Amino acid sequence: MIYPLDTHRNEAGHLVIGGCDVVDLVQEFGSPLYVYDEATIRAMCRSYVDVLAENYPNFSVTYAGKAYIDLAVLRIVADEGFGLDAVSGGEIQCAVAAEFPMERVIFHGNNKLPDEIELGLSAGIGRFMVDGLDDLRLISQVASDRQTTANVMLRLTPGISAHTHDYIRTGALDSKFGLPISTGQAEEAVRLALESSGVSLIGYHAHIGSQIFDTEPYAQTVEVLLGFAEQMHDKYGVCPEVLSPGGGCGVQYVEEDDGLEIERLVKVICRTFKDGLPAGVEPELALEPGRSIVANAGVALYSVGTLKEIPGIRKYVAVDGGMADNIRPALYGSEYKVDIASREADGECSTVTIAGRYCESGDILFKDVSLPELRNGDIVAAATSGAYNLAMSSNYNMALRPAVVFVKDGQATLSRRRETYDDLLAVFPGA
Numbered sequence: 001m002i003y004p005l006d007t008h009r010n011e012a013g014h015l016v017i018g019g020c021d022v023v024d025l026v027q028e029f030g031s032p033l034y035v036y037d038e039a040t041i042r043a044m045c046r047s048y049v050d051v052l053a054e055n056y057p058n059f060s061v062t063y064a065g066k067a068y069i070d071l072a073v074l075r076i077v078a079d080e081g082f083g084l085d086a087v088s089g090g091e092i093q094c095a096v097a098a099e100f101p102m103e104r105v106i107f108h109g110n111n112k113l114p115d116e117i118e119l120g121l122s123a124g125i126g127r128f129m130v131d132g133l134d135d136l137r138l139i140s141q142v143a144s145d146r147q148t149t150a151n152v153m154l155r156l157t158p159g160i161s162a163h164t165h166d167y168i169r170t171g172a173l174d175s176k177f178g179l180p181i182s183t184g185q186a187e188e189a190v191r192l193a194l195e196s197s198g199v200s201l202i203g204y205h206a207h208i209g210s211q212i213f214d215t216e217p218y219a220q221t222v223e224v225l226l227g228f229a230e231q232m233h234d235k236y237g238v239c240p241e242v243l244s245p246g247g248g249c250g251v252q253y254v255e256e257d258d259g260l261e262i263e264r265l266v267k268v269i270c271r272t273f274k275d276g277l278p279a280g281v282e283p284e285l286a287l288e289p290g291r292s293i294v295a296n297a298g299v300a301l302y303s304v305g306t307l308k309e310i311p312g313i314r315k316y317v318a319v320d321g322g323m324a325d326n327i328r329p330a331l332y333g334s335e336y337k338v339d340i341a342s343r344e345a346d347g348e349c350s351t352v353t354i355a356g357r358y359c360e361s362g363d364i365l366f367k368d369v370s371l372p373e374l375r376n377g378d379i380v381a382a383a384t385s386g387a388y389n390l391a392m393s394s395n396y397n398m399a400l401r402p403a404v405v406f407v408k409d410g411q412a413t414l415s416r417r418r419e420t421y422d423d424l425l426a427v428f429p430g431a
């Protein structure tokens with residue numbers, strides 16, 4: 001799947017998502033515009049929950065909010081029974097604002113700040129994911145000062161290299177994330193957690209990276225988690241209540257990608273988990289997908305502006321967005337499926353490069369895509385834009401972040417309004 005479920009063209013040749021004509025959406029909400037299909041998000045959530053319920057009923061799933069966060073997506077995933085991985089005070093505040101069930105929130109991060117830990121404790125979040133020894137000391141200190149105990153899990157670095165981009169690979173020993181098992185730091189964290197009054201050690205976790213297409217590294221991760229848990233049990237008598245092999249399920253961006261099917265991945269994880277557990281022990285199995293919940297549910301819409309042809313070299317088509325709303329092509333060389341959304345793709349196609357409008361030569365959104373002759377005012381759609389696009393957006397060049405709408409049964413609801421010049425100026429004293 002690349003586009004949201006039930007994406008089609010109407011008689012006018014316009015793309016229709018969730019029952020909404022995208023040309024109408026751009027007219028009403030402006031461009032660029034990010035459109036999320038609620039039914040697709042719910043279907044993705046259910047593909048995790050259904051397979052887990054069938055194969056290992058003591059489970060939990062948390063949505064990694066860093067993939068894309070606003071109040072609408074939080075309410076949908078909460079409604080589907082998910083928790084939330086938050087990685088900052090800002091994400092915790094979003095959860096509070098969305099009236100998210102805070103006991104289902106897990107606070108991750110390799111350098112949590114004291115006031116964020118305070119915020120997490122006062123907001124009643126359920127779990128803290130310890131990323132290192134200093135992080136553990138700080139969480140314990142802040143919790144003790146408040147005369148409370150924080151439930152903590154330890155993020156382990158399992159020493160597994162998944163085949164993905166260097167920037168999104170996190171399971172290898174040389175990573176800023178996690179407690180390495182091989183150096184003894186993970187064990188030291190277990191000892192420290194057991195003797196610290198501010199924390200209660202409830203389990204272990206590893207997250208090996210993102211956009212992973214292979215089930216094997218997950219099976220290995222589960223084995224490493226179980227092996228570590230057994231060792232710690234033998235040495236210190238500690239039994240984990242919960243084990244989590246993280247998130248990272250790969251999704252399809254372009255036709256050549258083989259997305260990793262959620263069902264296949266979850267089955268492998270459940271099987272490896274059950275096979276490795278000692279008899280009579282059934283800890284909670286926790287998963288934490290981000291990208292695979294929202295990526296294919298989101299479509300970015302841009303309007304075509306200026307055209308430039310360098311004969312024999314390249315045709316540039318500039319649109320009204322770019323690296324400020326989607327830095328992934330510049331950062332990772334990411335590719336997307338791009339289509340004309342405002343009319344049927346008839347006529348001959350040629351290879352064009354869709355450029356952003358920001359002041360960097362590297363601000364190229366979609367290099368060498370095949371499209372029919374484009375004209376000023378056409379709307380183009382980029383599929384699989386729901387994860388890590390707007391989440392990484394910026395105000396570079398004083399760009400205004402685009403609006404976001406959620407579509408369902410022909411209704412579009414604004415979930416994030418377009419920024420205004422006043423929003424930009426509001427941070428400057430005296431403006």
Ligand SMILES: *Cc1c(COP(=O)(O)O)cnc(C)c1O
Pocket residue numbers: 064066067085108207209210211246247248249288289290291292
């Ligand atoms: C980013 C992240 C996830 C989610 O990864 P996806 O590739 O978006 O599924 C899960 N767990 C942790 C710790 C993460 O940092």
